[in-house]
Amino acid sequence: MLSRMLAVLLLLFLSTTSLFGRLGDFSGSWLNADKNARIISLRIRIDGPRVLVGAFVRCGSESCEWPPVEALAYTTSESLSPTDAAEYLSAVFTQSDRETTVVLSIPKESRNLRADVFTHFTTDSTRFNFVESFTFFRPTASIKPPSTDVIPSFPWPPPQASATDIVPRTLLLGPGAQATLLGDVNNRLVAALEASGYVGKSYYAVPDGFALVTQLEQINADGTSRPVPDRWAANVGTLHSFSLSEYLKALFTANVGHYRIIVLILTPHPFSQSDAKVTREEALSWIPKGANQLPSSIAERDFTPDFACTALIYEFEELHAGDAATLVTPSNLSGRDHLTKSNVLSALGR
């Protein structure tokens, strides 16, 4: 109770200063500018009308997590909706010996988050309650990718690809989109991929972003996807349905297998490809070894203008069924051709 009263008092005090904000402005990951402070970072997630605030704090020499708690949003008037005019958030974290109330606000014309932290000791009468103030900033391009125990890292720099292309930014933002998180871009990419038939996918960490890897598919020589079930077969198969042209082709020619994997990399950092040539078997393992979903620690980062979505096309050719497939470098098709023929670009444009 005491902490809530303190929070209300602080809100009254702060209301004399000019503040503004929408609930969505609080969303995302925030790093403490004070590297020695007890609270290392905050994660704020807007889930419909609910606001969840979590924190990473120092526990001795290590860091530990304060699990997300539901926060309260405040406006300057009872007639204003917090969704549109939230100026403060308050969250209460309860530990064994203390209760910590965190009051958050975004000062006017600032991109940083102000946090006033009220600590109230609940069991130890020898220690007095105290308050701290911190400034948090968005860690857009300043933190390293998550450690591999959270999400595996994609080989970096990426192995040599058959073709590359930059997906136009306008296609990633969607119509009328403003401030966007990587999670929003991921949602658009996933929707476009699924509309194009790419259901199997995996996530990897890349510097300050992520890589989205599609399942290995069989394609025709012109870059179009083979019909199911051949499309997702790991090896060239027999004719499943009769078509004279397909039959004659299979009867006379070598049954050449063409395979493709699309890797979409979102990172704000320019990169080149390494000389390493990935084998089809290595590329096949990208799906099972990757993460099944994008971690929130990455999804909540801002999709700032310095981000680019690079499509790396890995095309493999099997000259005869049963032989080893080799990476095609360079591909006969451009990266744009691959994205067009796979219908990914058209799906993104919808």
Next chain:
Amino acid sequence: MMVPLSQSMKRLTVVWFLVAGVVCLIVLLQTLMGHYGDKSRDAWAWLLPAVLPTLTLIATVWTAETRGTVKSGVVDSFVFWLAFGLSVTYLSVIALTILLQPMLAASPQGYLDILHGSSFFIGPFQAVVSASLGAFFVKKEAGPAPEPGAHSPA
């Protein structure tokens, strides 16, 4: 019932050379277009023993007929139709073994496995066909040919 020897021989010759020629042409195209990869020799090693002996036999008989004294003759229609029917069936099996490859396999090794697998029944079948053809040629009898169209096979 007897049938004219020359007409029967022509029919058998046409069937054998036509079907075997088409099959050889298909395998030739397959070879040239890399269907068997580097295993084309195995495909020919399967095909040639399956058709070449009979083709050689027919060619030899034709040569003998054109050089021999017997210019005409007749043969038992049952023997002819037996040889003809077995030949058509045998050649169909050979052709289908090639033509069904795309539905049954997808790799050069798979194609060859089909060819080699068919040898189990093609070998004995070939022996039966050869025996019927041998009977056809042996059973021919010298004599005047029947009136044209009188006993012509269908």
